[in-house]
Amino acid sequence: MKQITKYIIKNSLKRIFLYRACLVRLRLMGVEKVFSYTLANETGVTSEQVRKDFSEFGIKGNKRGGYDINDLLEKMEKIFHRNKDHNLVLIGMGNLGLALSKYSKFVQRNMNIVATFDIDPFKQKQRSDIPVYSMDRLKEIVDRFRVKVAILAVPEISAQEVADKLIRHGIKGIVNFAPVLLKVPQDVIISNVNxxxxxxxxxxxxxxxxxxxxxxxxxxxxxxxxx
Amino acid sequence: MKQITKYIIKNSLKRIFLYRACLVRLRLMGVEKVFSYTLANETGVTSEQVRKDFSEFGIKGNKRGGYDINDLLEKMEKIFHRNKDHNLVLIGMGNLGLALSKYSKFVQRNMNIVATFDIDPFKQKQRSDIPVYSMDRLKEIVDRFRVKVAILAVPEISAQEVADKLIRHGIKGIVNFAPVLLKVPQDVIISNVNxxxxxxxxxxxxxxxxxxxxxxxxxxxxxxxxx
DNA sequence: TATATTTTGTGATTTGTTTCACATCAATTT
DNA sequence: AAATTGATGTGAAACAAATCACAAAATATA
Known part of the structure; x- marks a missing residue:
């Protein structure tokens, strides 16, 4: 049942993120239209690769006319569910956890850490703007905010145990900073950052x-x- | 000359790290010998994959006898230059930089952050055990400690500029936490953590x-x- | 309106990676 | 000492990803 599932994020998906970052930058500079080779140059891939990637995710441009940046970004927003907010929980308020809780880029991209958890919530409470709870309130928060994704920044010794608890309470995806291979059911997505x-x-x-x-x-x- | 070089760490190398972590754990439990399928089971790959990966890195076991854990780990240490210490610098002492400077796992694996840098070194000095310098002392430190690898945790707006400076002073590898694609000469290794x-x-x-x-x-x- | 030009989108091809299948070797059993 | 067993190591086969090459479409030009 519970087994090691090592999901490596597809390279094409990583490249799509790259393109998007690039598009956002270009739009800021007032550019309105791009060609596959513009993106290719900016991101260090080939233009065929850009087009193939777009095709994989069902993104179409106009022949000869290239791609309209606004249109492209809108399509991407939809594909990546960036049009709605995403509530996250963060477990482990050590050095790394604290830093992640303050990482403003998440909010900028509609990803909100609604609560953080630690075995010793009082120790950290003063240092953080986001509420720090003890683990026994996990279910309540996950249910209330319909949280599906968690950031795991606990010591490796307790990572598996905490992951189990998260999954029991309905978490379906984990970004795991602990240097262990979590054993999880097949339907749970894990991304390891080591x-x-x-x-x-x-x-x-x-x-x-x-x-x-x-x-x-x-x-x-x-x-x-x-x- | 300066161009985008996107090095994606080879999957086989990532798997080798996985095997190693697993071996360390097994050794701690008193195990002395492993077979390719032991490692395979523990890490969620196939046993052929383990053997192919080993073969790629020139690691040999004994037919029928499997692999001696100590021997295996020793070979890996050598391949990954883990037998000697590695001096690092960390640039950017914001939330993330501070957390990274306190990350004890680096030291455990012979990677020492010898100094950190920030545009405002005084603001952060009190919070850190590692010296925080201003950027103008970079060359001095890099030379003195023969630093070849840097951790870049500065805001994205200054990432390219700082990277340029690092490379000018002899840095050959960067773990980049800023969400930008750095343009660097071909001989510089970049690993992006986004x-x-x-x-x-x-x-x-x-x-x-x-x-x-x-x-x-x-x-x-x-x-x-x-x- | 016809022709030339430019860029997309995608089959065909090449290149790279993983899995398969088995020869090879070392240990154990008979 | 021969036969059997159980593991490694690696070419061959299958699969996956990236590149190539070009038809199709949209725009520009004559």
Whole structure:
């Protein structure tokens, strides 16, 4: 029943986010129309890739005319359910949890942390603007705000236990900052953010690069990276 | 010269990190030997995948005997340069930067943040154990500690400018938390951590899942996720 | 109105990754 | 000592993703 489900966010979806960020920036600059190669240049992919990605998500442009930025962004909003607000809970108000609770970008993108939870809610309460509750009020909050997605920033030792509780109370998606592979039912979406792994990957590639003395053998190196 | 280079950390490398975490845990439990399918079960991949990944990184076991955990971990340490210490700098002591500067897991894995930097070093100094400098001391520190990798946690507006400065002073790898695509020379490794995108991806998949009423049409859903 | 131009959208092809299938080897049993 | 068992390691096959190449459409030009 409960099993390891490792969902790796599709690369095409990641690219779509990239395009969107780029479109938002362009719109701010007053640009109204883009071509696939505009986006391609800005995001470091090929223009065919842009069009293929759009096609995958059912986004159409006008032949010769390219894409209308407003129209494009509107379509994306719809696809990513960005037209409505999303309520989140955050579990674990340690250093990282606290920082995440103050991360203003979430709000800017209609994602609201409605409550945070900690085993010691009183310790943190003063430092945060968002209410800090103890875990026994989880169900109440999740139900009241119809929360479907949680951010998990607890120590690794308690991550699985907390995840179980979240899922029992109806959470369907978790962004997990604890460096453990959570065992969850098949219908729960997990996205792991492992800070150490990110750093170690970079260190690994940097050392590899340094070893191939300077820029001599870049071709060889690139074969080892997925672009 | 300077261009967008989007390095996506290879999936096989990510899996290797997974295996390692698993091995460390098993060793702690007193286990001394593993088979490819042990690791496979624990990490949610297939045993062939484990062996192929090992083969890619030149790791060999003993036929029939499986793998000796200590031996395996030692080999991995070497491959990932974990046998020596790595000095890092962290730029941007906002909420996130502060949390990262206190993240104890880095130290546990031989990655030491030797100094942090902020445009307003005095504001943050009291809150941190690690020295907080202003950017003009960057070169001095990078040279003294032979720093090759930086963590970038500055606002997106200044991310590119700071990245340029880092690279000018010899930084070869950056873990970038700012939601912008940095333009860097080809020989610089970038790993982007985009918190909003992670959350939005999860929200996207959760909604998709909810739409296919319950668990009816899971097959269809899974086609959209890379496992 | 006809022609040329430009850009999309998508089958066909190539390239990359995962799974399959089995030869190979080492340990154990007979 | 031979036969059997159970694991690794890896080419071959299947699958997935990215690139190529070009038809179709919309606009501009003559």
């Amino acid at each position: 800070l150490c792994d990110e750093l170690e990957s970079v260190i690994y590639y940097v050392h590899k690069q340094i070893k191939v003395d300077g820029l001599k053998n870049l071709e060889l190196l690139y074969k080892d990276m997925k672009y | 918190l909003c995108d992670e959350l939005e991806s999860v929200i996207y998949y959760v909604h998709k899942q909810i739409k296919v009423d319950g668990l009816k049409n899971l097959e269809l859903l899974y086609k959209d996720m890379k496992y």
